[in-house]
Amino acid sequence: MMKNWLAAGAIALTAGMTTTVAQAQSTMIPGENVGLATGAPLPEGIYAINTFIYRSQDTAAADTAINIPILVWATPFVPFGGRIEFVVAPPTVFTFSRVAGGRDTSINVGTFVGGLWAFDLGGNVGVSFLFGSYLNELNAGRGGGLNILASNTYRAGAAISYTGDGYNLTANLTYQFYDTPGRFDGPNGIPAFFGPVGISDALNIDLTATKKFGKFEIGAVGYGTVNLDPNILVFPAGLGVAPGRLGRGGRFALGGLIGYDFGPFSVQAYVARDVVTTGPRGVESTDGFFRIVAPLYTPAAAPAPMPAPLVRKY
Template sequence: MHRRTLAAARLGLLATCVLGLASGAASAGSAAQPGQTVGLPTGSQLPVGLYFVNLSSFGVRDTAPLGSETNVNLPTFAWSTPWSVADARLQFFVTQPVAAASARGAPYQSGIGQPLLAAQLAWDLGNDFGVSYLFGGYLPIDTRFLTQSASLTHRFAASYTGNDWNLTANLLYGVFLDSRSPLGPLYPDYLNLDLTAARKFGNWQVGAVAFGSTDLPTGVANYRPQGQIAVGGLVGYNFGPVTLQAYVTRDVVQRNYGGHETRGWLRAVVPLYQDKSEVEPGRTLVTRRQAE
């Protein structure tokens, strides 16, 4: 095998093991990590303010002969503005991923992922229902074992947050601007679906979560589309200004990832500034006060 081809194949194998990141020429994954919005009522308006949110996850995939490990960190700044557009609250998000991966026992590689810049419109429909639309872009990077090509992301979410519930569905649709990386891996467009059904009990939050992802058709003959469905459980606790959430997921269906994955997730939500008139005492960030 030609040296350049062998190097590209190794990079592809490593990246195949990073959920939501690029993989080899014959298979690929979404630019947005599947499951990354689980636990959040993404269809609802945030209270006006500035927030820091970090989601860190570690997963082990049952690849042979050795398992493959990945760590993905998604530090995010979220700004919920006091401004309205078409009766929707205008919100902005900036995320700078950092990832590390080891494919089948190989040495770890680590690096920064694609920055995400996004704006969201969130509508309060009344009766504790909300819907939102997010539009953003993943910027190109040179980190070779991760997705390199720029892409656009559209996200459509619906949430019910009444009676201490968080019932949310968030559909993520990604479109790559360049279907090939400089080293040759194919980047298909994708669909992800993140689902949450959780309820608060005092300061605690407990519930079930699930997510699925699939590559969209490319028309390439040797293309092997990736897909998965994972389910799990979530627990959260409101410590006052800071909210922590943890959830564990396990693939029940996988296609062309090389094996099923078990992944643990930990999210911290830190309000840097909030309009106190919009925050109901005793509630976490992820449940907005409904102003009837």
């Protein structure tokens, strides 16, 4: 059963946004896929997953959190041997002020809709391919003051997983690109950004190496993100800080994971710390994740066929 829930990691390929615009401009949460066998196909059914991420930067004025409720339908359709899976997720972003007089906030961001094509290659190895979009333009171009949320984000990814002998060894690569970038003409959202502000395409990698011992799971995780356009202007004149370009801004974090299989549902928790940050304003941070995964519906197994009656002729 735990292997099936690990396979449910395919649905974690869905929603999020970075909380470090000054470091890297990934719409998906760096690390949101770790701990899950995102390359393995799901058994037919409907699955739910909820991932909560809390992030604390060393010198930021506020901590941030993201809650990502996700629903996946693993369809009975398996063209060319790969299962088709549809996903939807409406994430919410929170900020928690660390300064006197600051305010806490929450923003409902663009819902992700997409699909996966997942293959079982045999030998406990699976691969999957994803394409979808964060419908950020439903925010009417505002993006809550965050430039990466003012335009739709298109997401393409591939993952490979090994899930034999209680292991989960997974690598997941995601590329994100945008339609017409949001350009702000005045103060907007949280915090107040002044336009125009451009955005960069981004590349993310999530890595998992865990082992199951009975109902317990333990192991290591790593994840990172990097901008692909070094010329994006992040702080234009008028913001009150020196204008600057993001360059190859990015980050990579390492951490540990624990999990437990309760039967009807599974939980995971992991903590990671930045070991590399790049860019002119790179700031190290610590992330904490908590996840619940549960199947909502799986079709009943087909009854075993009745043995054919013996017919004898004398």
